[in-house]
Amino acid sequence: MNTEQNYPEEMKIFCDTECLEKVRDFVRSQAIAAGLPQKEIGKLVLAADEASSNIVKHAYRFQSGHNIYVSWKENNNQAVIEIRDESDQPYLPEGSDFDLDTKLKYRHVSGYGHYMLDQLVDDVHYETTPGSHNKISLIKFLNPDAAPKEKPKKKDAKKQLAFSLNGVLSLANHLAQERHPDILVKMYLYGLMGLFSSYPISILIPKGKSEPFYMAGQVGLSSKILPSEIHIPRYGWLPERLRIGKGPLLAHSLKSQGIQEEEMSVIDKIRAALVVPVFLRDHLTAIVCLGPKKNKECFSETDVNITQMITVHTLLLWERALEKQVKKNP
Amino acid sequence: MSHFDVEVLFSENQPSKAVLRLVGSLDAFALSQIEKRIQTLIRDEQKIKLVVDCGKLKFISSPGLGLFLGTLNELEKRGGKLIFSQVIHPDVNDAMSCLGFFDIFQAYNSEEEAYRHLDD
Numbered sequence: 001m002n003t004e005q006n007y008p009e010e011m012k013i014f015c016d017t018e019c020l021e022k023v024r025d026f027v028r029s030q031a032i033a034a035g036l037p038q039k040e041i042g043k044l045v046l047a048a049d050e051a052s053s054n055i056v057k058h059a060y061r062f063q064s065g066h067n068i069y070v071s072w073k074e075n076n077n078q079a080v081i082e083i084r085d086e087s088d089q090p091y092l093p094e095g096s097d098f099d100l101d102t103k104l105k106y107r108h109v110s111g112y113g114h115y116m117l118d119q120l121v122d123d124v125h126y127e128t129t130p131g132s133h134n135k136i137s138l139i140k141f142l143n144p145d146a147a148p149k150e151k152p153k154k155k156d157a158k159k160q161l162a163f164s165l166n167g168v169l170s171l172a173n174h175l176a177q178e179r180h181p182d183i184l185v186k187m188y189l190y191g192l193m194g195l196f197s198s199y200p201i202s203i204l205i206p207k208g209k210s211e212p213f214y215m216a217g218q219v220g221l222s223s224k225i226l227p228s229e230i231h232i233p234r235y236g237w238l239p240e241r242l243r244i245g246k247g248p249l250l251a252h253s254l255k256s257q258g259i260q261e262e263e264m265s266v267i268d269k270i271r272a273a274l275v276v277p278v279f280l281r282d283h284l285t286a287i288v289c290l291g292p293k294k295n296k297e298c299f300s301e302t303d304v305n306i307t308q309m310i311t312v313h314t315l316l317l318w319e320r321a322l323e324k325q326v327k328k329n330p
Numbered sequence: 331m332s333h334f335d336v337e338v339l340f341s342e343n344q345p346s347k348a349v350l351r352l353v354g355s356l357d358a359f360a361l362s363q364i365e366k367r368i369q370t371l372i373r374d375e376q377k378i379k380l381v382v383d384c385g386k387l388k389f390i391s392s393p394g395l396g397l398f399l400g401t402l403n404e405l406e407k408r409g410g411k412l413i414f415s416q417v418i419h420p421d422v423n424d425a426m427s428c429l430g431f432f433d434i435f436q437a438y439n440s441e442e443e444a445y446r447h448l449d450d
Contacts, residue, residue: 020357020359021357049389049391104399107402107403109396115429119428120428
């Protein structure tokens with residue numbers, strides 16, 4: 001370890017097999033310069049490694065040829081380490097139901113990184129800009145005596161998501177009623193990365209021009225809320241191309257693309273003429289469906305744009321909810 | 331690559347036992363080195379009682395810790411054991427403590443002492 005190296009406040013690190021060591025050295029040098037006790041330095045170094053490892057693993061999939069930016073800032077008795085990538089893969093922590101005892105009992109081999117981050121630093125923030133970058137901020141009080149006695153409480157992710165979904169409802173309602181009153185919008189949301197169950201959790205159905213959207217069931221509940229005519233064991237019912245494709249799918253154009261009959265029957269079954277799968281970190285998190293237009297016309301580019309807008313907003317809400325998810329303290 | 335190495339020792343008189351001496355920093359990139367070695371030890375060489383000596387280990391993160399949990403799981407199914415020795419570096423000790431490792435794994439001050447306890 002070269003503790004005398006004069007690192008800049010921000011360091012660009014090429015993602016290769018040495019990058020984690022470079023991150024550790026950078027953080028160690030800055031922490032020493034900031035006068036942190038040895039024990040706290042070790043915790044910060046480990047936290048920075050954990051955060052960077054997650055970026056390398058989840059955002060970059062261990063592929064070299066990318067950059068990681070690590071910065072060190074000090075203000076108001078806080079050291080803030082920001083670790084940023086340039087990945088278009090959204091990266092957010094998994095699951096709010098972390099139970100260390102259970103994981104240890106069943107000897108789980110992975111999934112400890114975020115728990116450790118929470119234990120090692122005073123606060124952790126996650127920020128994701130889809131298609132651009134992810135950023136993890138690690139906050140440590142330089143003078144522990146001046147730090148708040150309790151860690152800042154994070155909002156309950158489920159409540160936050162339920163609250164945020166109202167925003168999506170309003171948006172979708174506005175779009176459907178004010179601009180395209182003849183479109184039926186269905187939205188199927190899926191449990192994501194342990195935050196909720198792995199079954200569909202909600203269906204949002206506009207009942208028509210005069211009626212507002214309503215949420216059938218509550219966020220976090222199970223498949224009981226599904227309408228009986230739709231059987232969705234996870235998302236195995238979806239045609240393969242919907243699971244793989246990440247763009248909108250126009251049912252009326254599928255026939256010319258040689259769609260299989262059984263695929264078409266599934267689309268007919270869910271009565272969707274336009275389906276937009278919503279992917280986050282390669283997980284299918286939601287499907288936004290537009291039903292047939294009452295005027296029997298094909299969907300226009302504007303219709304597709306509307307659906308995509310709803311999709312993007314839904315995705316952002318998921319991300320925000322995940323960002324705020326609660327980590328249980330032991 | 332961040333420096334990490336693993337040395338494996340065993341004697342023909344003790345066919346089920348082995349000692350793994352870890353050296354350097356066991357981070358996410360170094361994981362594959364030890365992962366393959368452990369798999370070979372357990373499955374091909376039938377070593378099911380392991381001492382993992384951390385006397386020269388300077389750093390370990392969650393992937394490495396997870397590996398040992400998974401290894402313990404596999405060893406326990408075969409009636410085996412995994413014991414640590416010389417967890418002396420404060421950062422390694424803190425990382426293991428953070429996950430409550432010492433409630434699960436036995437740890438001894440020396441490799442010899444740990445080796446003796448493999449038959450307990």
